[in-house]
Amino acid sequence: MGKVLVIGCGGVAGVAIQKCAANAxxxxxxxxxxxxxxxCDDLKAAIExxxxxxxxxxxxxxADNVxxxxALINEVKPDVVLNLALPYQDLTIMDACLxxxxxxVDTANYECEDTNDPEWRKTYEARCKEKGFTAYFDYSWQWAYKKRYEEAGLTAILGTGFDPGVTSVFTAYALKxxxxxxxxxxxxxxxxxxxxxxxxxxxxxxxNLREVSANGSYWENGKWVETEPMEIKRVYNFDGVGEKDMYLLHHEEIESLAQNIPGVKRIRFFMTFGQSYLTHMKCLENVGMLGTEPVEFNGQEIVPIQFLRRLLPDPASLGPRTVGKTNIGCIFTGVKDGKEKHVYIYNVCDHQECYKEVGSQAISYTTGVPAMIGTAMxxxxxxxxxxxxxxxxFDPDPYMDMLNKWGLPWQVDENPVLVD
Ligand code: NDP
Incomplete structure (x- = not known):
């Protein structure tokens, strides 16, 4: 038995902590x-x-204050810190752990809160030139801790949500x-x-909005290819859901999989969006509501995207209202014993089932369960x-077993429809 310190108590943490408590x-x-x-007190009371x-x-x-x-870590003396605050806090929490x-352990790679910070911008612009993608998040900040974690004899596991997380474990499992x-x-x-x-x-x-309104990109033949936001659209018929429009986005696991999967020629990430979501987002973007730079209003500084957050429904409140399913997975092509092979590994998760079990919708569930599993590993x-x-x-097998056991069973289709 060990002790975990979870930082953050939002939608994802709510699920992860309930699953940790069930795995005493x-x-x-x-x-x-x-x-x-x-x-935190409300969640503790509900679990108890x-x-x-x-x-x-x-x-x-x-968690912005190292x-x-x-002081907290020294007082609590946990075996592991599970960071379920925001990507803005990744580096301060990594510093404190060190x-x-x-x-x-975390579920999302570092992102700078103020993208106009001149110091950060210098590094960011150099990276855009060197690597060829313009997303505000990338692994370089956290990979920079490798040597220090090695020397301290400590483990940092990055990105154990669903994507990144389970999708990368599916990849290791397919390869194995x-x-x-x-x-x-x-x-x-x-x-x-x-x-x-x-x-x-x-x-x-x-x-979410920063990710979705950014340029898309994919990895092909050893380099990044960048696209306009939502430039590449495909339609796919998902098991358990039906036909959906999906759009190519930049996503962080592409960066690590490109490094860690030998011989991979192309990696793409697609996410489904309905027309209403896209129209609203475009409109909000056009009027400046996705801005991250503070503006002065009635003598007060307001960051537009943070104000928008106050107006939108709290994701944690969507649980009781959300019906339908998610389907997240990976389609692989490659060779086995000299023969061409196609494999699709995916999980289907039902929003209402999640709500009945832990009081939240499937997006928090599909992230919170793998956060617990990665920490348990x-x-x-x-x-x-x-x-x-x-x-x-890492070895995917024990993690894949725990997915089945803890609420995210997966399926393998050896004859999937491919995406063109
Ligand atoms: P929420 O906004 O619901 O929760 C974030 C929590 O972090 C809140 O409790 C918030 O506190 C707390 N927090 C924020 N800033 C600080 C701070 N400075 N100090 C202490 N606590 C802080 O986010 P989610 O639960 O939806 O997301 C959590 C993480 O999971 C994010 O990093 C997100 O990117 C990641 N994620 C990963 C996915 C994946 O598949 N890999 C998918 C979805 C999310 P307060 O209550 O005061 O606001």
């Missing part, structure tokens, strides 16, 4: 720490009311069991859920080696 053999003690401590063998405590922390984080000698060499990977993220609002995002609106010593790693760098 591994997570004997759970400390929930976040900016708004009342959310249902019954758990885990001991749960709560704390308040500002000294505050260090200083306190504690392992680190189905292919000698994988040539193409298409990651398909389909949300067939309907929450009844004309416009809402399924996870943190700020992070580390706590149990199954995925533990000094350094900074993405999940495809």
């Amino acid at each position: 053999e591994v997570f004997g003690e759970i400390c929930i720490a976040s900016r708004t401590v009342s959310k 009311a249902k019954g758990t063998k885990a001991k749960i405590t709560t704390r308040k922390v500002d 000294e505050e984080l260090k 200083a306190c000698g504690v392992h680190y 069991h189905y292919f000698d060499e994988i040539h193409t990977i298409d990651i398909l993220d389909c949300n067939g859920g309907d929450h009844g609002y004309p416009f809402a995002t399924n996870f943190n609106p700020e992070i 580390l706590m149990q010593g199954l995925w533990k080696k000094p350094g900074v790693f993405t999940v495809e760098e």
Whole structure:
């Protein structure tokens, strides 16, 4: 039995913490720490009311402040810190873990909150030139910690949500069991859920809208190819959902899979969007509501996208209203024993089933469950080696077993329809 310190107490953390509490053999003690401590207290009370063998405590922390984080970690003395705050806090939490000698896990790569910060911009612009993609997030910031984590004998596991996360574990599993060499990977993220609002995002609106309104990109023949936002559209018929429009986006696992899957020639990421979502987003973008730079209004500084977040439904509140299913997975092509082979590994998840089980919709569920699993891999010593790693760098088998056991069963289709 070990102790986990979870930082953040939003939609994803709500699910991950409930799953940790249900897995008290591994997570004997759970400390929930976040900016708004009342959310941590409410979650603790709800879990205890249902019954758990885990001991749960709560704390308040500002995860932008390394000294505050260090004091918290030294007081709580966890085996692992699970970062489920926002990507903005990845580096401060990694710094604090390093200083306190504690392992680190997260679900999304570092993103700078203020993209106009001149220091950050200098590095960002150099990276855009060198690598050829313009997304505001990339792994370079966290990969820069590799040597320090190695020297400290600590493990950092990056990106154990669904995508990134399960999609990368699916890739490692396909390579281990189905292919000698994988040539193409298409990651398909389909949300067939309907929450009844004309416009809402399924996870943190700020992070979601920044991702979706950015240029798309994919990896082909050793380099990045960048597209206009939503330039490449395909239609796919998803098991459990039906036919959906999907659009090519930049996504962080492309970057790590391109490095870690030998011989891969092309990696693309597609996400489904309905027309109403796209029309609203374009309109908000056109009037400046997705801006990250503060504007002055009535003597107060307001960041447009943060104000928009206040107006939009809280993703955590979508649970009771969302019906339908998600289908997320990867289509692989490659060779096995000299023969061409195609394999599709995917999970179908039902929004209402998730709500019944943990009180939230499938997007938080499909992220929160793998966050618990990745942390359990580390706590149990199954995925533990000094350094900074993405999940495809470990043995996928125990993680795949836990997906089946903890609510995200997967299927393998050896004759899938390919995406052109
Ligand atoms: P939410 O906005 O619902 O929750 C974020 C939580 O972090 C809130 O509790 C918030 O506190 C807390 N927080 C924010 N800033 C700080 C701070 N400075 N100090 C302490 N706590 C802070 O986000 P989600 O739960 O939707 O997302 C959580 C993470 O999961 C994000 O990094 C997101 O990118 C990632 N994600 C990954 C996916 C994947 O498949 N890999 C998919 C979906 C999300 P407060 O309550 O005060 O606002």
